[in-house]
Amino acid sequence: xxxxxxxxxxxxxxxxxxxxxxxxxxxxxxxxxxxxxxxxxxxxxxxxxxxxxxxxxxxxxxxxxxxxxxxxxxxxxxxxxxxxxxxxxxxxxxxxxxxxxxxxxxxxxxxxxxxxxxxxxxxxxxxxxxxxxxxxxxxxxxxxxxxxxxxxxxxxxxxxxxxxxxxxxxxxxxxxxxxxxxxxxxxxxxxxxxxxxxxxxxxxxxxxxxxxxx
Numbered sequence: 508x509x510x511x512x513x514x515x516x517x518x519x520x521x522x523x524x525x526x527x528x529x530x531x532x533x534x535x536x537x538x539x540x541x542x543x544x545x546x547x548x549x550x551x552x553x554x555x556x557x558x559x560x561x562x563x564x565x566x567x568x569x570x571x572x573x574x575x576x577x578x579x580x581x582x583x584x585x586x587x588x589x590x591x592x593x594x595x596x597x598x599x600x601x602x603x604x605x606x607x608x609x610x611x612x613x614x615x616x617x618x619x620x621x622x623x624x625x626x627x628x629x630x631x632x633x634x635x636x637x638x639x640x641x642x643x644x645x646x647x648x649x650x651x652x653x654x655x656x657x658x659x660x661x662x663x664x665x666x667x668x669x670x671x672x673x674x675x676x677x678x679x680x681x682x683x684x685x686x687x688x689x690x691x692x693x694x695x696x697x698x699x700x701x702x703x704x705x706x707x708x709x710x711x712x713x714x715x716x717x718x719x720x721x
Contacts, residue, residue: 549574597624650713654706661702665694 549555549569557565557576565576594604594611596619604611604621611621618625632638672685689697 594619594621594624596620598627647713650709654709657702658706661699664698665691668698669694 551569551571553569555567557567567577568575594602594615597604602621602624604623608622614620614622614625618628620628629638629641632641668688669691671687
């Protein structure tokens with residue numbers, strides 16, 4: 508092929524976007540690093556960081572036959588959220604709790620403190636002569652929290668018993684209609700009425716005992 512014809516062919520390939528200088532992928536140093544870290548052999552349980560071409564940093568864990576990849580930003584946010592949820596009422600200047608003991612987790616739910624900080628706080632209340640008041644309030648708050656949960660259960664029960672429902676049968680797509688078990692009026696005259704009586708007696712006993720203690 509003459510040089511002239513060769514040049515014409517090269518021009519045509521460039522116009523078509525098929526010239527070797529256009530189609531050839533040039534791998535830079537950064538790209539080579541990415542390829543190397545993605546193809547490197549890893550053992551199950553290995554954790555490492557990878558940087559994507561966009562600059563995003565991923566934390567990768569090698570599983571048995573596959574890899575789990577999470578952005579480092581997401582991990583940092585989750586860690587921050589977990590830290591904030593731990594023991595916000597502990598005294599940061601003295602507390603060294605890691606939150607691994609079952610007693611710490613129990614106190615976290617009740618007081619948002621670790622077990623040692625709760626013991627220290629209650630000890631100071633006893634020295635100040637205010638522990639009995641604190642204990643009575645704790646009993647009252649626990650009882651009211653339980654009552655609030657019971658009220659929610661009754662409300663859910665009312666919705667379940669007094670509302671008609673429909674279900675789509677899996678596979679056939681047929682719709683089944685279920686009628687309500689009772690009317691709202693019937694529910695109020697039976698279950699709701701009984702619960703209201705229980706609630707009144709419960710509060711009377713709680714407040715009566717509270718008054719006796721005071």
